[in-house]
Amino acid sequence: MTNFGKLFKVFNRSKFSAVNQLMLIELAAIAVSLIWTLVSGHMSQMNFLGAVSGWSGLVYIVGFVLIARQAEMAFTRDTYRLIPAKNVTFYVANLVSSLVMFLYLILLQVGLHLIGLAVAWRKIRSELGGLTMSHPLGISAGDITQIGLTVTLLVLTVFVLALTTVTLIHLTVSATNNFLPAAGKRVVDAILYIVVILLVMRVGVFLFAQLNQVMTTLNVQGLTNMVIPLIGMLVVAALESFISVFLMKRWVETVAN
Numbered sequence: 001m002t003n004f005g006k007l008f009k010v011f012n013r014s015k016f017s018a019v020n021q022l023m024l025i026e027l028a029a030i031a032v033s034l035i036w037t038l039v040s041g042h043m044s045q046m047n048f049l050g051a052v053s054g055w056s057g058l059v060y061i062v063g064f065v066l067i068a069r070q071a072e073m074a075f076t077r078d079t080y081r082l083i084p085a086k087n088v089t090f091y092v093a094n095l096v097s098s099l100v101m102f103l104y105l106i107l108l109q110v111g112l113h114l115i116g117l118a119v120a121w122r123k124i125r126s127e128l129g130g131l132t133m134s135h136p137l138g139i140s141a142g143d144i145t146q147i148g149l150t151v152t153l154l155v156l157t158v159f160v161l162a163l164t165t166v167t168l169i170h171l172t173v174s175a176t177n178n179f180l181p182a183a184g185k186r187v188v189d190a191i192l193y194i195v196v197i198l199l200v201m202r203v204g205v206f207l208f209a210q211l212n213q214v215m216t217t218l219n220v221q222g223l224t225n226m227v228i229p230l231i232g233m234l235v236v237a238a239l240e241s242f243i244s245v246f247l248m249k250r251w252v253e254t255v256a257n
Helices: 004-040 047-076 087-134 141-176 182-217 221-250
Strands: none
Touching (some): 047 141, 087 221
């Protein structure tokens, strides 16, 4: 049987390539934005940081879609499923690989933002100096670190839940398609897609509400309120993973590449 480490490397290849290609596209988009700003005569120290921040949201969304697509292909393609491995090991290695690649994408975005902050630091420092003198923030470096770690944990937890949900829906559709007629397949697919949309909306509302609380009020005490929702999301993700592995073992059929 193929061990976890070898499976992890196999799953990482296509995802790593997809993330790097996305980063090249983002850098090209940032370059075009800066050139346009320069031509229009509005170039300033803040432009690079603004361009990075402006494109990063779309990059995260597209990055999730690309990583999820590569992960889903692994569950139903002969190239991957013919690898001799236990279903649990196969599933966990694919999930961990996706999580690591998304964390890699986050680190790349953080690096770009740090470059933007370095370029615009003089202006940012002068503005922050005036702000803190008139309105002291009352927050320490430790509090900022705690907020950063909590936000990162929240984003990664939501990513895991979203990925396990998409995987469960995909495997459910694949399993039911083996038994239903064409009309029944369309009905089941429509219902499942509606469920996915509703779940994504609910999780999205929760995520933005928590991020808004942290980023606008810097309420460190309020961070403890996230513990139970985070644990709840991880429990749901674990249950979805259990069902997905069961479906992989019983009913999901692969397709030729």
